[in-house]
Amino acid sequence: xxxxxxxxxxxxxxxxxxxxxxxxxxxxxxxxxxxxxxxxxxxxxxxxxxxxxxxxxxxxxxxxxxxxxxxxxxxxxxxxxxxxxxxxxxxxxxxxxxxxxxxxxxxxxxxxxxxxxxxxxxxxxxxxxxxxxxxxxxxxxxxxxxxxxxxxxxxxxxxxxxxxxxxxxx
Amino acid sequence: xxxxxxxxxxxxxxxxxxxxxxxxxxxxxxxxxxxxxxxxxxxxxxxxxxxxxxxxxxxxxxxxxxxxxxxxxxxxxxxxxxxxxxxxxxxxxxxxxxxxxxxxxxxxxxxxxxxxxxxxxxxxxxxxxxxxxxxxxxxxxxxxxxxxxxxxxxxxxxxxxxxxxxxxxxxxxxxxxxxxxxxxxxxxxxxxxxxxxxxxxxxxxxxxxxxxxxxxxxxxxxxxxxxxxxxxxxxxxxxxxxxxxxxxxxxxxxxxxxxxxxxxxxxxxxxxxxxxxxxxxxxxxxxxxxxxxxxxxxxxxxxxxxxxxxxxxxxxxxxxxxxxxxxxxxxxxxxxxxxxxxxxxxxxxxxxxxxxxxxxxxxxxxxxxxxxxxxxxxxxxxxxxxxxxxxxxxxxxxxxxxxxxxxxxxxxxxxxxxxxxxxxxxxxxxxxxxxxxxxxxxxxxxxxxxxx
Numbered sequence: 001x002x003x004x005x006x007x008x009x010x011x012x013x014x015x016x017x018x019x020x021x022x023x024x025x026x027x028x029x030x031x032x033x034x035x036x037x038x039x040x041x042x043x044x045x046x047x048x049x050x051x052x053x054x055x056x057x058x059x060x061x062x063x064x065x066x067x068x069x070x071x072x073x074x075x076x077x078x079x080x081x082x083x084x085x086x087x088x089x090x091x092x093x094x095x096x097x098x099x100x101x102x103x104x105x106x107x108x109x110x111x112x113x114x115x116x117x118x119x120x121x122x123x124x125x126x127x128x129x130x131x132x133x134x135x136x137x138x139x140x141x142x143x144x145x146x147x148x149x150x151x152x153x154x155x156x157x158x159x160x161x162x163x164x165x166x167x168x169x170x
Numbered sequence: 171x172x173x174x175x176x177x178x179x180x181x182x183x184x185x186x187x188x189x190x191x192x193x194x195x196x197x198x199x200x201x202x203x204x205x206x207x208x209x210x211x212x213x214x215x216x217x218x219x220x221x222x223x224x225x226x227x228x229x230x231x232x233x234x235x236x237x238x239x240x241x242x243x244x245x246x247x248x249x250x251x252x253x254x255x256x257x258x259x260x261x262x263x264x265x266x267x268x269x270x271x272x273x274x275x276x277x278x279x280x281x282x283x284x285x286x287x288x289x290x291x292x293x294x295x296x297x298x299x300x301x302x303x304x305x306x307x308x309x310x311x312x313x314x315x316x317x318x319x320x321x322x323x324x325x326x327x328x329x330x331x332x333x334x335x336x337x338x339x340x341x342x343x344x345x346x347x348x349x350x351x352x353x354x355x356x357x358x359x360x361x362x363x364x365x366x367x368x369x370x371x372x373x374x375x376x377x378x379x380x381x382x383x384x385x386x387x388x389x390x391x392x393x394x395x396x397x398x399x400x401x402x403x404x405x406x407x408x409x410x411x412x413x414x415x416x417x418x419x420x421x422x423x424x425x426x427x428x429x430x431x432x433x434x435x436x437x438x439x440x441x442x443x444x445x446x447x448x449x450x451x452x453x454x455x456x457x458x459x460x461x462x463x464x465x466x467x468x469x470x471x472x473x474x475x476x477x478x479x480x481x482x483x484x485x486x487x488x489x490x491x492x493x494x495x496x497x498x499x500x501x502x503x504x505x506x507x508x509x510x511x512x513x514x515x516x517x518x519x520x521x522x523x524x525x526x527x528x529x530x531x532x533x534x535x536x537x538x539x540x541x542x543x544x545x546x547x548x549x550x551x552x553x554x555x556x557x558x559x560x561x562x563x564x565x566x567x568x569x570x571x572x573x574x575x576x577x578x579x580x581x582x583x584x585x586x587x588x589x590x591x592x593x594x595x596x597x598x599x600x601x602x603x604x605x606x607x608x609x610x611x612x613x614x615x616x617x618x619x620x621x622x
Binding site: 026031033034037058067068073075090092095127128129131132135145 | 260298
């Protein structure tokens with residue numbers, strides 16, 4: 001992880017957004033998950049500096065922020081690849097080929113469940129039910145759902161993302 | 171097929187779910203009628219008379235839930251539970267994207283009935299697209315005077331917030347949901363006090379599911395007697411949206427009158443088994459519901475009939491499995507889910523789910539021991555009813571029901587030291603030791619967050 005990235009806190013714009021949101025709620029702390037999401041959007045993961053900034057804006061201790069940051073699966077304490085591939089592994093998807101899909105992705109990307117490719121482009125992970133079971137197997141990539149997947153379709157997507165220029169935020 | 175209520179607009183050609191489209195289909199007429207005609211206590215009475223029961227999982231009568239609020243309250247909150255996460259369930263996602271204003275109108279009606287001036291939609295974190303659709307609908311409703319100050323000039327104020335979760339199944343449990351909105355870990359609270367007395371920020375609060383709320387405009391507009399006569403009265407009136415997944419020809423959401431049989435849903439509507447294989451088992455109401463077998467297909471889908479047969483309608487997620495599926499593998503898959511999603515607050519659930527998962531995985535891989543089956547049964551007995559929320563009861567359902575219906579399959583795995591279903595499968599971690607969660611290297615989640 002690079003040094004400047006880990007020190008990246010909230011931008012002035014994000015800080016203002018968080019302050020305004022916190023003011024709308026009966027209790028400021030309600031804005032905590034949103035604050036953490038802002039850090040993650042800007043830095044790619046929850047940097048320590050970002051978590052401290054959120055604590056500062058919401059008048060919480062860093063410990064209170066970290067306590068929450070470690071509970072939710074969509075909040076990441078380590079950098080992730082540019083494309084976060086989240087393969088649903090729960091029963092309805094598993095009945096429709098999720099295990100082969102995962103094995104195929106592992107082979108195709110040369111990484112295991114939970115790992116990131118050396119170029120930082122892809123992170124592969126399994127997740128629990130994404131509530132799209134009628135279109136199994138399903139994978140969420142960043143914010144988007146990819147449904148009724150076949151191995152051919154997955155290959156096309158990987159190729160497309162491999163060729164796409166990096167959108168990585170600095 | 172009977173008349174659709176929740177999905178009445180879904181199949182209209184070109185219907186987008188915009189405010190204009192919704193208003194063309196009598197949208198917000200129920201709200202107008204209510205503000206003109208009914209004081210809040212009468213709305214509660216109407217909903218009680220309709221017999222509407224919660225569509226989230228527990229099936230609690232909605233009007234009764236509302237009437238538990240203390241009379242002398244000053245601040246009240248309404249929360250709409252859109253944290254749909256029960257494996258096999260995907261109805262709320264479609265209900266709120268096809269017709270977001272239907273849900274919003276339901277939220278306004280419920281808020282008026284219980285005297286809430288602020289309401290929250292707790293949106294599952296993964297639902298980014300859905301959150302954008304709902305956000306747009308909130309802005310439209312606000313712009314049209316259905317939200318905010320002095321709604322339709324009738325002196326009722328309501329501020330509606332959308333609150334996005336960040337990935338945690340447990341936040342669908344109503345008190346964990348409240349903790350999460352308060353900006354904390356989603357740990358369920360010990361009850362009593364119930365949310366009606368001590369809810370969000372310690373104030374009286376009602377938490378209702380998306381589908382429950384989406385029914386309200388129709389009940390108001392067409393009357394409680396109309397609603398109470400649909401489906402399986404008197405105890406399970408109305409329609410219900412069931413999500414069908416797994417080995418069927420046409421998986422999807424089906425809105426049907428309560429009280430049809432599982433056979434009708436699975437074979438007539440969802441097209442029956444795909445690949446021409448016979449059915450082996452099905453889950454009638456999400457991963458927390460006990461497995462059923464083809465012998466249960468003629469049971470009526472209403473709250474009480476399913477409960478009498480030893481399972482529950484739960485969240486309405488019906489997952490169908492053909493005869494190629496190994497029941498030990500299926501139970502192990504679900505116990506991995508429960509192990510992963512246990513919030514960690516109560517020891518029986520936290521340790522128990524991990525231990526059960528490891529034992530099931532061990533048996534599935536042909537490393538099971540004779541004593542394992544009784545050990546699992548004993549362990550389940552020490553989890554069920556011994557936790558703060560219903561998660562403990564949920565995690566034992568797949569284990570006990572597969573043991574009950576498919577014990578011979580378990581025994582064959584143990585006797586023959588292999589998966590008798592002959593699956594070439596791979597798990598997420600090799601079993602270690604005797605499967606106790608305290609073994610070295612055990613993936614205990616809430617301290618193992620470094621991997622995230």
